[in-house]
Amino acid sequence: MKTESLKIKVYKSLRLDIVSGKLAGGTRITETAVADSLNVSRTPVREALQKLSQERLLISIPKAGYMVENLSDNEIQDLFTTRMEIEQIAIQKAIKYITAEELKNLDDNLEQTKASIKSGENFKITELDIEFHSIIYKAARNKSLFRVCKNLSDLTIKYRHGLNLVPNLWNELLQQHILIYQALISKDREKTAQAIALHARHAKSHLMDIMKKVRSDTFSREDFY
The missing domain is CATH 1.10.10.10 (Winged helix-like DNA-binding domain superfamily/Winged helix DNA-binding domain)
Known part of the structure; x- marks a missing residue:
């Protein structure tokens, strides 16, 4: 022990x-x-x-x-921008091929995320965030696209953990996941594109703001636990 x-x-x-x-x-x-x-x-x-x-x-x-991976702020922004642009392609394909079971998996993921936010399980929230997007990658039914999306997702993991520094952000990101889920159910291509674009803008904006605050020692060490 x-x-x-x-x-x-x-x-x-x-x-x-x-x-x-x-x-x-x-x-x-x-x-x-x-x-x-x-x-x-x-x-x-x-x-x-x-x-x-x-x-x-x-x-x-x-x-x-x-x-430790070495990326500049501009490279981090480029990484997130590229990831979300590729996800736009994946989610448009997912609209056509996503199954009832996969939609159920997304719904279960949202419920688990709500519970993890309530209990303050920050690391679990990040894992569920990654899982949510991975379900969509698989639903695109394109192995090459899945590998590209998964690789870009893996490269952003370090920085997505950084979002745990402001736990209140997870409620906002959860609402964005809900919008993406609802758009997939409705099979509305325009709403789906708007939902994923909104999610991308907010995640990238919050992340860069957090990085600046971290470097200025705004956060205490206890904020990370």
């Missing part, structure tokens, strides 16, 4: 430093350096680094440790 708690503590500490920008993009991280800085053994550090790598918050470098 003590080892498990230590692993979680190391994981949260590193995740905070990555999402907040304290560990800048391009920073190389090794098990030994982290273990020494936190005064812990290498085992919980190794497990934490592996988990962060699986979550795409770190890039694994064979025989050289890990590295």
Whole structure:
């Protein structure tokens, strides 16, 4: 139990430093350096680094440790813009092919998101956000398009975690997911395009504002937990 708690503590500490920008993009991280800085053994550090790598918050470098992805603000904006432009294509195809079961999965996702917002499970909310969009990618019935969408989604995970710094934003983003879901049910192409575009604008705008506040130390460390 003590080892498990230590692993979680190391994981949260590193995740905070990555999402907040304290560990800048391009920073190389090794098990030994982290273990020494936190005064812990290498085992919980190794497990934490592996988990962060699986979550795409770190890039694994064979025989050289890990590295924090290095993107400028403009590159981050370009990444989100490209992702949402590709999603416009995916969702228009999804209107035609989405099944009743997939619509039910979206509805279940919205209910789980509401519950997670209420209980303050920030990391779970991010996972559900990713799942919501993934259901739409699959509904497009295009394997090549799915791979492109999934890759772009994975590249944005680090920055989507940053939205957890302002929990109130999740209620706004949930409402936007509801609009997307309703548009898919109605099979209204114009409303669907408008809903996904609104979602893209708000997510990108909020994210860049958060990044500026983080860099100016507006947030306290407790905001990340």
